[in-house]
Amino acid sequence: MYRVLQILTDAEIAECKRIAAATPFIDGRITNPHNTAKQNEQLHEPSAYKQSSDIIRAAMLRTPEFAEFAFPVFLAPPLITRYKPGMKYGAHADAAFIQLPGATIRSDLSCTIFLNDPKDYDGGELHVRLGDARLTFKLQPGEAIVYPSDSFHQVMPVTRGERLVAITFIQSRIQDPFRRNMLYELNEVAALEGLKMDPENYGRLQLVQQNLLRYWSDRP
Ligand SMILES: O=C(O)CCC(=O)C(=O)O
Ligand SMILES: [Fe+2]
Missing domain, CATH: 2.60.120.620 (q2cbj1_9rhob like domain)
Structure with missing residues (x-):
């Protein structure tokens, strides 16, 4: 990308x-x-x-x-x-x-x-x-x-x-371009659609975003 x-x-x-x-x-x-x-x-x-x-x-x-x-x-x-x-x-x-x-x-x-x-x-x-x-x-x-x-x-x-x-x-922070692009896409969609979602589901989506960042980052 x-x-x-x-x-x-x-x-x-x-x-x-x-x-x-x-x-x-x-x-x-x-x-x-x-x-x-x-x-x-x-x-x-x-x-x-x-x-x-x-x-x-x-x-x-x-x-x-x-x-x-x-x-x-x-x-x-x-x-x-x-x-x-x-x-x-x-x-x-x-x-x-x-x-x-x-x-x-x-x-x-x-x-x-x-x-x-x-x-x-x-x-x-x-x-x-x-x-x-x-x-x-x-x-x-x-x-x-x-x-x-x-x-x-x-x-x-x-x-x-x-x-x-x-x-x-x-x-x-994300060396692998595939992972970097997936995180970028996920973050974009969450930013655009998140506030329209059921708050609990938005919270679950944010958990996925933060956990992918947590486990895929090679530096803090
Ligand atoms: O000037 C550019 O657009 C690229 C230069 C380049 O490829 C480099 O410095 O390695
Ligand atoms: Fe170059």
Whole structure:
């Protein structure tokens, strides 16, 4: 399962773009020297990274649809990346474990937050392979695509303008995507229908929701 979510306000988008414009970028291969598929640039300056990742992280964590869909327990600091004409990120798998200062997280879900207008660049679509389906995302500024980290994906070459996005990885409380999706569905239906139910039956439904969460979570 994947979700497109509205994450950033116009002011937050403008601030991230301002930070990106004022900060040097480096070759993205610095963090994956052996990954020949990766041809992009990433923000490179600790205070700009902290400022921009704090804005995006806080925006994600205040978005109820994100919490309901992802059951996040760890969220890597979102990193702004840039693609100029000729740049792309060939088909690849994301690393299972991501080392952060002070913690290693498992990537269950990957996320791209779009920062500039799709009209401002050609190409640069994110293609995600889910089973036999090929999904394409080129979203509006402030929107994010959250997709399973175990899927093959790529960023198509940019042929005009600049693609500016932020990327992050999420460790979910519920590692198994089947269980995560079932809990998401159950919680959605309970939220939509629960108050119309006989109160005792609603209580029983809530018992099931809480017990599945209790027994399926791999972290508190
Ligand atoms: O820029 C994107 O949309 C995705 C980038 C990506 O796949 C990655 O950083 O692993
Ligand atoms: Fe990736």
